[in-house]
Amino acid sequence: MQPKLTLRHKIENNLVVIAISTVLALMYVPLLWHWYEGWLKKDIGIIHEYFSHGLIGLPFAAYIAWLNRKKWHRLPDNFHPLAAGFIIIGGIFYVSGLTDFVNLSFPLILAGLCLWLKGIPGLKLQGFPLLFVFLATANQIPYLIExxxxxxxxxxxxxxxxxxxxxxxxxxxxxxxxxxxxxxxxxxxxxxxxxxxxxxxxxxxxxxxxxxxxxxxxxxxxxxxxxxxxxxxxxxxxxxxxxxxxxxxxxxxxxxxxxxxxxxxxxxxxxxxxxxxxxxxxxxxxxxxxxxxxxxxxxx
Structure with missing residues (x-):
């Protein structure tokens, strides 16, 4: 019975994280699937092709975040007011239905969650993963540079x-x-x-x-x-x-x-x-x- 109790306690202690992860998965797994399918088949928009480095960049960002998990847990819980702004703007972008806004909502909401859970120290800790996610998120910058x-x-x-x-x-x-x-x-x-x-x-x-x-x-x-x-x-x-x-x-x-x-x-x-x-x-x-x-x- 002890392993079951231990597992139950772990779940109870991480209910917030599990809930957030579930919501993020429901929101963005279809989007990320669309990105990867388009990059691999090369049938996605020409502008989005400029960001195909995300094929290796997004897994690399997830790997860095995983390596930082112990440091993350050691940080004290600390809400920063900017978190609400990031999440609200990200939510508005997501429900707008506009492709670029929906794409950009992903790094915005991730940054907002870091600020919500761990404040500025959490944002700094996950700075590189967030940077790699942002730079792999399709936007109109290539179109403006051309x-x-x-x-x-x-x-x-x-x-x-x-x-x-x-x-x-x-x-x-x-x-x-x-x-x-x-x-x-x-x-x-x-x-x-x-x-x-x-x-x-x-x-x-x-x-x-x-x-x-x-x-x-x-x-x-x-x-x-x-x-x-x-x-x-x-x-x-x-x-x-x-x-x-x-x-x-x-x-x-x-x-x-x-x-x-x-x-x-x-x-x-x-x-x-x-x-x-x-x-x-x-x-x-x-x-x-x-x-x-x-x-x-x-x-x-």
């Missing part, structure tokens, strides 16, 4: 044209368009690498947290700038190959790299370079002993 991506598109087209010329391939570059063999390839905003850039920076943040490098501002900035540079360079190479395939009539290779499994493999290899980069930074630019001691003391 009009300003024209310089990047023109730059990529010019460099891709220059590379092809060096290999003796006749190419004409007109702003964001490349002409090879009578075929035209447009470096559209989506093809300019914005999605790859978002993914690179997101995965970069994950690596910064996982390795602890985020505690060094200088190293974090250097790493994120390097990650962005790798993304741009990789996209220039990708657009160069796409132009060559399309211009020479190799449509099978073009489709494979453009919207087939080749694009996924290419992106995975690029992200692998970020792992090598941060490992090199840890090896050749280790955190000094004083910073490590401060970090250990803060964790305790």
């Amino acid at each position: 009009p300003y991506a024209l310089p990047l598109q023109s730059f990529i087209a010019a460099v891709a044209g220059f590379i092809l010329t060096q290999f003796g391939i006749p190419v004409v570059v007109e702003e964001i368009n490349l002409y090879v063999g009578g075929q035209i390839v447009e470096v559209a905003p989506h093809c300019a690498g914005l999605k790859m850039l978002f993914t690179s920076l997101y995965v970069g943040l994950m690596l910064l947290y996982w390795t602890g490098v985020w505690r060094s501002r200088t190293r974090s900035i250097i790493f994120l700038i390097s990650a962005a540079s790798i993304s741009v360079i990789a996209n220039i190479i990708r657009n160069t190959l796409l132009t060559y395939f399309h211009g020479t009539g190799n449509e099978q290779a073009f489709k494979w790299l453009h919207d087939g499994s080749g694009g996924d493999i290419y992106s995975a290899c690029m992200l692998g370079l970020l792992v090598l980069l941060i490992n090199s930074m840890e090896k050749y630019f280790p955190i000094d002993s004083e910073q490590t001691e401060i970090t250990n003391n803060s964790d305790e």
